[in-house]
Amino acid sequence: MTTVLLVIHLMVAAAMVAVVLLQRSEGGALGIGGSSNGLVTGRGAANLLTRTTTLLAAAFFTTSLLLTLIGVQDRQNTSVFERLQSRQTEQSQPAEPQSQPQPAQQPQAPAPSSAPQVPRSQ
Secondary structure (H helix, E strand, O other): OHHHHHHHHHHHHHHHHHHHHHOOOOOOOOOOOOOOOOOOOOHHHHHHHHHHHHHHHHHHHHHHHHHHHHHHHHOOOOOHHHHHHHHHHHHHOOOOOOOOOOOOOOOOOOOOOOOOOOOOOO
């Protein structure tokens, strides 16, 4: 669910950026004035882009809220300091010896003597 919502959120964000960049500049904010022979001209096209921007902004806001609510549900109610303290206490306590299964007993070879053994013929 989170992944699907995150993908939708990213697509809405990319579409909103594209729609905002398509809109015609209305003022001389930074010396970049809109010209009459731009890509989108006419009053009807401007209204369509404005409505599309509004809808995409509402969708972006909604998906942001939903992602936040899902993230809060998945979060633990402990702070970082409490988690660090619990890890430190776990590490400071001696670990219990774990019983490991013993391999099958094999016949042991005789203990080596101090002198090297000489092979004997049969």
